[in-house]
Amino acid sequence: MCQQTQVGTVAPFFERWMRRFPDCGTLAGATEHEVMSLWQGLGYYSRARNLHAAAKAVAAAGEFPREIEGIRALPGVGRYTAGAIVAFAYDEPAALVDANIARVLARVFAVREAIDGPGLARVWAEAEALQAKRGGRAFNGGLMEIGALICTPRAPRCGECPVAAFCEARAKGLQEVIPSKKAKPRTVRVTERCALMTRNGEVLLEQQDGSRWRGLWKLPAVKKIPEKAPELVIEYPFTHHKVTLAVYRQKAGRGEKKGCRWWSFAGLKEVPMAAGHRKAVERMVRTAGDLSGRSPS
Numbered sequence: 001m002c003q004q005t006q007v008g009t010v011a012p013f014f015e016r017w018m019r020r021f022p023d024c025g026t027l028a029g030a031t032e033h034e035v036m037s038l039w040q041g042l043g044y045y046s047r048a049r050n051l052h053a054a055a056k057a058v059a060a061a062g063e064f065p066r067e068i069e070g071i072r073a074l075p076g077v078g079r080y081t082a083g084a085i086v087a088f089a090y091d092e093p094a095a096l097v098d099a100n101i102a103r104v105l106a107r108v109f110a111v112r113e114a115i116d117g118p119g120l121a122r123v124w125a126e127a128e129a130l131q132a133k134r135g136g137r138a139f140n141g142g143l144m145e146i147g148a149l150i151c152t153p154r155a156p157r158c159g160e161c162p163v164a165a166f167c168e169a170r171a172k173g174l175q176e177v178i179p180s181k182k183a184k185p186r187t188v189r190v191t192e193r194c195a196l197m198t199r200n201g202e203v204l205l206e207q208q209d210g211s212r213w214r215g216l217w218k219l220p221a222v223k224k225i226p227e228k229a230p231e232l233v234i235e236y237p238f239t240h241h242k243v244t245l246a247v248y249r250q251k252a253g254r255g256e257k258k259g260c261r262w263w264s265f266a267g268l269k270e271v272p273m274a275a276g277h278r279k280a281v282e283r284m285v286r287t288a289g290d291l292s293g294r295s296p297s
């Protein structure tokens with residue numbers, strides 16, 4: 001959950017998740033609908049799908065792997081996550097590089113290349129070379145704490161740093177320059193045009209398939225741009241995109257296209273929806289009085 005998301009944001013989601021899925025077996029037995037519903041609001045939904053798949057793999061194996069190779073074979077588990085599990089769950093030596101550790105090691109070894117680019121391999125190599133034969137939890141936890149509290153992105157507190165004597169960046173006066181990062185990718189603007197159709201206290205939603213949104217429900221897409229202006233226009237972020245969502249109210253048709261389903265307003269909280277679409281639905285049905293169950297005129 002903390003991949004690409006701050007701990008403060010994650011905490012309430014984690015607590016709710018662990019109450020519902022206290023172990024791999026429980027998560028493995030859940031439906032994708034349940035998983036996506038509890039994850040909604042955290043974004044980066046592939047993490048939820050991978051976590052679900054990993055739980056199924058662990059449940060099938062009967063136990064959680066202890067070796068780096070076995071852990072990395074689980075869906076969605078990369079180099080950092082595998083190292084963190086070995087170090088913190090098993091207290092074994094294992095290299096791991098998060099943002100804080102990368103910053104500390106880049107400064108200690110004066111890595112001038114971007115740490116989210118060419119310099120990352122050097123940082124990982126140094127992290128692996130520093131590992132002791134035991135005590136992975138304390139060592140890696142210590143590096144994280146130094147990065148979080150002392151070796152901060154701006155104005156590092158070098159006078160309080162326990163490794164200042166070994167820091168090449170400080171010796172060269174480069175601690176405010178290192179680490180460097182690649183330029184952020186430009187934000188791509190896209191437009192979505194969707195329809196809001198309601199009937200008797202229900203709204204029609206379309207389930208996404210074969211995309212990053214897979215398993216989530218959204219307002220049905222409008223293929224032909226209506227001549228009338230949209231009733232609601234909102235913007236919401238998605239990875240490196242800024243999405244403009246234009247919503248047109250339409251009368252409910254006689255039939256439904258494949259992948260669509262009517263959901264009651266009362267049950268929408270349990271439906272895993274894309275955040276921007278949930279906001280649009282709630283705003284439009286509230287302003288139109290549809291929450292009372294009346295059909296739109």
